[in-house]
Amino acid sequence: MKVAVAIFFIFSSLISFAQEASEIVRKADEKMRGSTMRTEMVIRVFRPAWSREMQCKIWMKGNDQAMILITSPAKDKGIVFLKRKKEVWNWMPVLERTIKLPPSMMSQSWMGTDFTNDDLIKESSVVEDYNHTIIGDTVIRNRSCYIILMIPKPTAAIIWSKVIVCIDKEDFLELHSRFYDDDGRLINTMNSYDIKMMHDRIIPTRFEMIPADKKGQKTEMIYKSVLYNKPIDDGFFSTEKMKTLN
Structure with missing residues (x-):
């Protein structure tokens, strides 16, 4: 009987820790997204021999809808990406063509940067598609953080075998993440x-993605402006709207 009770309490504790970790990840995700989000950002790509910059506008609504418009440089201006639930489209104004991206494209580089299509378009959900476990604590730039291990659920189409994230305990800011392959x-x-x-909130405004095996290479994503929780009609996220954004 005592053994059974002990096993029950151990099992209950494991469930509690998993729920706590998932709640921390959910709060961090909601902190960055809000119910809706409109942002303008600068993306800078650095390579050993060159660098380049692009600017874009992003609209997001919940976890299921997103639109990204490239506004510069001139050669890329007007390119649009649309996400609706698990489907992703790309509008190429030069070709006057809308292309539906297959799931296999989510692991590919987004616009030649070190971010993947999934990083920017968020086909996967860090809340719904992973199991979460707190595995430790750390301090990053004077902020005490949880260290959380995220393992993809068996049914989720995730490009990573695991992700380790460090989330600030006070403001639920994701300050450091590591991505691992199979x-x-x-x-x-x-x-x-x-x-x-x-x-209306405190958030990081500069994100730096660094490949592990490519010396002197990185991509920066910098928020210029953000507007949260302003209504966006569902009809905005359509393949027809992609062609008229500005």
């Missing part, structure tokens, strides 16, 4: 900087 190798590391008040 062989357990570190592929990318993301760090977050420049914590500021943007609209």
Whole structure:
């Protein structure tokens, strides 16, 4: 009887820790997204021999709808990405053609950066598609953080075998993330900087993605402006709207 009771309490504790970890990830995700989000950002790509910059506008509604418009440079201006639930489209104004992206494209580089299509378009959900476990604590830039292990659920189409994230305990800011492939190798590391008040909340405003095996290479994503929780009609997220954005 005592053994059974002990097993029950151990099992209950494991469930409690898993629920706590999932709640921390959910709060961090909601902190960055809100119910809706409109943002303008600069993306800078750094390579050993060159660098380039692009600017874009992003609209998001919940976890299921997103639109990204490239506004510069001139050669990329007007390119649009649309996500609705698990489906993703790309509008190419030069070709006057809308292309539906297959799931296999989610692991590919987004616009030649070190972010994947999934990083920007968020086909997968860090809340719904992973199991979460708190595995420790750390301090990042004077902020006490949870270390959380995220393992994809068996039914989720995830490009990573695991992700380790460090989330600030006070403001639920994701400050550091490491992404691993199916062989357990570190592929990318993301760090977050420049914590500021943007609209109605404190968030990191500069994100740096660094590939593990490509020396001198990284991509920065910098928020210029953010507007949270302003209504966006569902009809905005349509393949027809992609062709008229500005």
